[in-house]
Amino acid sequence: MTASGSDTIFSKPRYRTVASPQPARRRLVVAQDAACAVPLLDHPLSQLLSLGGELAADLPHERFANPAALYLRLQLLLERAEVGTRLYVVGDEAFLWHVYRLARHAGLLGDEIELFKNGARRRLYCVHCGTFQEIGEEGEAGCSGCGVRLLVREHFSQRLGAYMGVCLDPSRPYGEGRP
Structure with missing residues (x-):
């Protein structure tokens, strides 16, 4: 895939803007x-x-x-x-x-x-409980699985097809509704 911008993060996907001239049957x-x-x-x-x-x-x-x-x-x-x-x-x-x-x-x-x-929807993976959820372009999200407030990392896993979400507040590692 060709770069559509100058990103410094290796794992962040780069998307095409025009089709390649590769021959196709x-x-x-x-x-x-x-x-x-x-x-x-x-x-x-x-x-x-x-x-x-x-x-x-x-x-x-x-x-x-x-x-x-x-x-x-x-x-x-x-x-x-x-x-x-x-x-x-x-x-x-x-x-x-x-x-x-x-x-x-x-x-x-x-x-x-x-x-x-084309569009802003993307997938987020919670590294704490393994839940996938769809989000927009926001940099933070609440996990729908465990309730932990997540920081959306710029790291993208092609294997999972998702961005990684890690605990945003270490003083609340178990989510909002948990002790």
């Missing part, structure tokens, strides 16, 4: 909003899966009512994908990294997947 584009994927559909062998959004042109695409249905369809397509298939994913970080993990599990290499961030 087939392009599979997965988007939260179909309208955001239009620049990626210039390849004649592109197929678009989306959760919503309107396309100005009469471009064919599959629209899904919920993420679970989209993920299932994507999994089926990836299991049958030929060598030379490239995956382009457009959405917020929570969406991007869920699709990324599905694709890697199906056998795509990291170099065959391009991520385009």
